[in-house]
Amino acid sequence: MLEDPPISSANHSAATPQIRCALMTPKPDGDPDLRSASLIGLILTQYHEPHRRELPQAIALARKVEAMHAAEPECPRGLADLLTFMLDDLESHQQREEQVLFPMILAGGSPMIRFPVQRMMAEHEDVEAQLLQLRTLTQDFSHPPGACATWRALTALCRKLDVDLREHMQIENQVLFAPFLD
Ligand SMILES: [Fe+2]
Ligand SMILES: [Fe+2]
Secondary structure, eight states: OOOOOOOTTHHHHHHHHHHHHHHHSOOTTSOHHHHHHHHHHHHIIIIIHHHHHHHHHHHHHHHHHHHHTTTSTTOOTTHHHHHHHHHHHHHHHHHHIIIIIHHHHHTTOOTTTHHHHHHHHHHHHHHHHHHHHHHHHTTTTOOOTTOOHHHHHHHHHHHHHHHHHHHHHHHIIIIIIGGGGO
């Protein structure tokens, strides 16, 4: 019998709608530099760090489910490999945001900044394609009736990753990056 693994996201889930609301509502008289700095801080704590923690959790759960339920038709075969690919891809993307693009934004931008911004936005489209694969492999983020605790936890975590990654990219594209494409 597998233990019911914890999903370390309760606080984040509760905070997300408020944070999203605050981030998506521009303050007309706000200092743009301060606004970018606080936005980047929130992106790091509410999205980058949780993704780094939760994707490995999802991979471990998927490996267990694929091993334990290999003979069942609903088994999400290939899910652990997809999540591993997503983690590797996202880690590279987030590192370049943290080490190159976010410091450029905090420094007030540069004449060349539109190129890394466009690159990051193109990579977001790649993530959206990965999320479609995730939805397909998890059968619209569902599990069979009577599924074990591990499978239920995997489904919940994959659904959370989908929501969080879409919010993360929407905030970057529409709020943080958009001013540098004018
Ligand atoms: Fe990001
Ligand atoms: Fe990004």
